[in-house]
Amino acid sequence: MQQLPRNDGSKAEQAAAFRKFIRLAQELDLPLIIHARDAADDVIRILKEERRENFRGVMHCFSGDKKFLKECLDIGLYISFTCSLTFKNADDLREVAKLAPIEKVLLETDAPYLAPQKFRGHRNEPAYLQYLADQWVELTGLAKNDIERITAHNANALFKLYPSGKPRIAYEIRNSLYLNITNRCTNLCNFCIRTKTDFVKGHNLMLDKEPTVGEILKAVGDPAKYDEIVFCGYGEPTMRLDEVKAVAKELKAKGVKLRLVTNGHGDLINSRPIAGELAGIIDRVSVSLNAETEEKYDKICAPKFGPGSFRRVLDFIKDCVKQGIETEVTCLDLEGIDIKKCEEFAGSAGAKFRLRRYGVTG
Ligand code: SF4
Numbered sequence: 001m002q003q004l005p006r007n008d009g010s011k012a013e014q015a016a017a018f019r020k021f022i023r024l025a026q027e028l029d030l031p032l033i034i035h036a037r038d039a040a041d042d043v044i045r046i047l048k049e050e051r052r053e054n055f056r057g058v059m060h061c062f063s064g065d066k067k068f069l070k071e072c073l074d075i076g077l078y079i080s081f082t083c084s085l086t087f088k089n090a091d092d093l094r095e096v097a098k099l100a101p102i103e104k105v106l107l108e109t110d111a112p113y114l115a116p117q118k119f120r121g122h123r124n125e126p127a128y129l130q131y132l133a134d135q136w137v138e139l140t141g142l143a144k145n146d147i148e149r150i151t152a153h154n155a156n157a158l159f160k161l162y163p164s165g166k167p168r169i170a171y172e173i174r175n176s177l178y179l180n181i182t183n184r185c186t187n188l189c190n191f192c193i194r195t196k197t198d199f200v201k202g203h204n205l206m207l208d209k210e211p212t213v214g215e216i217l218k219a220v221g222d223p224a225k226y227d228e229i230v231f232c233g234y235g236e237p238t239m240r241l242d243e244v245k246a247v248a249k250e251l252k253a254k255g256v257k258l259r260l261v262t263n264g265h266g267d268l269i270n271s272r273p274i275a276g277e278l279a280g281i282i283d284r285v286s287v288s289l290n291a292e293t294e295e296k297y298d299k300i301c302a303p304k305f306g307p308g309s310f311r312r313v314l315d316f317i318k319d320c321v322k323q324g325i326e327t328e329v330t331c332l333d334l335e336g337i338d339i340k341k342c343e344e345f346a347g348s349a350g351a352k353f354r355l356r357r358y359g360v361t362g
Contacts, residue, residue, distance in 0.1 A: 015046060022050040025057070031158050032057030034077070040068045047075050058158055061110050066096050073104060078158050080106040083116035083128060086135045098139055103201070106158070107132050107151050143174045146201060153202035169211045170219035171203035177226045179247070180205045180233025181216060182240050186265045188302040189290070191332060191358060194234045205234040213246045220247075223256045230259045238266035241274060248281040259284040264313035268305045275319035284326045286354070287317050290334065292341035300334070314345070321350040328352040 009017070025032045034057055036043040047055075058078040062069070072079055079100050085093055097105075107129055115124035116131035136147045156162055171178050183194070183206060198206040211219065223229060229251055231237040237244050237260060248258050264287040266274040278285065291297035294310040303309035320327040329346035331339055333355055346353035 011042075015042065018043075018046055019050055022047065022055075026050075026052050026054055029054055033060050034058065035060045036064070040064055040071075044068075044071045044075065047077075051075060056158060058106055060108070061114075063093060064096070066099060069096050069099055073100070078104050078106050078154055080108045081132065082108055082110040082114045083124060083132045084110075084114045086116040086118075086131055087120070088117055094135075094139060102136070102140055102142065102147070102150050103154065103197075103199075105136070105151055106154055107136070107147075141174070142201075143172075146173055149202035151202075153199060157199075165202075165204045167207045168203045168205060168219075169207070169216055170221075171200070171205070172226075173201050175225075175227045177220060177223070177229045178232045179216060179220070179229065179237075180207065180235075181231065181237055181243060181247075182210050182233065182235035183207050184239050185236040185263065186239070186269060186304040187236070187263050188304070190300055190302070191290075191334060198234075200234070207234075210240065213243050213250075216243065216247050217250055220251065223251050223254050226256070228257045228259055230261060232259075232261035236263050236265060236269070238262055238269050238274065241266065241270050241277070245277060245281060248278075252281045257283050259286060261286045261288070263288050263301070263303075264316045265303065265305065265309065267316050267319075268309065268312050273316075273319055275316065275323045275325065278320070279323040279325055282325060284328070285320045286328050286330050287313065287320075287351075288331075289313065289317075289329050289342055289345075290331050290337060292338040292345070296337070300337075314349070317346075317351055318349045326352070328354050330354045330356050332356050332358045334358055 022032060034043065036059065055076065058080050059072045060080050061082050062079045063084065069079065081097060084090060085097055109124045109126055109129055111124040111126065113124055115122045116128050118131055119128060133144055133147045136142070137144050140147070153165070169180055171180065193200070198204050220229065231244055244260065251258060258281065260278065260282045262285065291300050291310065294307065297303070297310040298307065305312070317327060317329060327350075329342060329349075329351050331337060331342045333339070339355060343353040
C-alpha cells in the first residue's frame with residue numbers, strides 16, 4: 001500500500017485547507033471527520049473560529065490527552081476511539097477515555113491499521129470491533145449490548161444514517177429494565193437532558209402517548225430476566241401514581257425488585273402523602289434533590305409548585321424512610337451545590353446518599 005506523504009504542504013496551507021473543508025461541510029450539512037496529529041491547539045482554535053450552528057463532526061482515531069478531550073467535547077465533537085484502546089501499553093489513553101461520556105463515543109477500526117491487542121501486528125478488520133466494544137464494557141461497567149446500541153445511535157446521529165428508533169416504554173441498561181411512562185414533569189431543571197435529546201443510552205424516550213397499564217406490562221415482557229425494574233423515564237412517574245401502583249403490584253407478585261426514581265413531588269402532585277401507598281410494592285426510592293437550600297432548589301429545578309416545594313421534597317424523603325422503604329437521595333455533581341450538606345441531610349433523614357456525575361444517565 002502506498003503511503004501518502006506526511007506534512008505535504010506548509011502549516012499555513014494546511015490550515016487554509018482545513019478551514020475550506022469546515023466551511024464546505026457546514027454548507028452541505030455534512031459531518032466533518034477530523035484527524036489531528038501534533039496540532040491539537042491549532043485544530044481547536046480553527047474549529048472555534050469556523051464553527052456554525054449546524055456544525056457536527058468527529059475526532060477520528062483519538063489519541064490525545066484530557067485537555068484535548070475536553071476541548072473536543074466542548075465544541076460538540078464526537079470522539080472516535082480505535083482498537084489502540086485495547087493495547088497493553090494504552091493505560092494513559094484508557095484513563096482519558098474514561099472521561100468521555102459514552103453518548104459522545106464512536107468505535108472504529110482504522111483498518112487495516114491498529115488491530116486489537118489480541119491480533120496485534122495483523123491486519124485489522126471490522127469483525128475485530130467487538131474487542132474494542134469489550135474494552136468499553138470494562139471502562140464503563142455497561143453491558144456489551146448497551147455499548148453496541150449507544151455507539152450505533154451516536155453514529156446515526158452524526159452521519160444521519162437511518163431514522164431514529166421508535167419511542168420506548170421499557171428500555172434496558174445493563175441488567176436493569178427502566179419504565180418510561182410519562183414525559184410530563186413538575187420540574188424544569190436547568191440540567192434536564194430532555195430539552196437537548198430524545199435519547200438516553202441510545203433509547204428514544206419521547207413517547208407518542210402515555211402507555212396504559214396493559215401496555216407497560218406488555219413492554220416489560222418476562223420480568224424475571226432483570227435484576228431490577230425501575231420507574232424512570234423522561235418525566236415524573238408519580239404524575240401517574242395509579243399506573244405506577246398497578247404495574248408495581250403485578251410485578252411485585254412475580255418477585256421482582258422495584259425502584260422508583262422521582263423528583264419527590266409525589267405528595268404535591270397527588271395532594272396527599274403517598275409514601276404509605278408505595279410501601280410494600282416499591283423496594284427502593286431514589287429522590288433527586290440537587291440543592292441544599294430552597295433558594296437554590298427553586299433556581300436549579302424551577303418547580304411548578306413554586307416556593308415550599310423543596311420542603312415538601314424533604315418531607316417526602318423522611319416519609320419514605322419512616323415507611324421502611326430503602327430511600328436514597330441523589331445529587332448531581334453540579335458546580336455550586338453543597339454536596340456535603342445534601343449528604344448530611346440524607347444521613348439525618350436515615351436515607352442513603354448517591355452523588356451522580358452530570359451528563360451520565362442510566
Ligand atoms: S426532575 Fe428529571 S425529568 Fe423533571 S425536569 Fe428535572 S431532570 Fe428533567
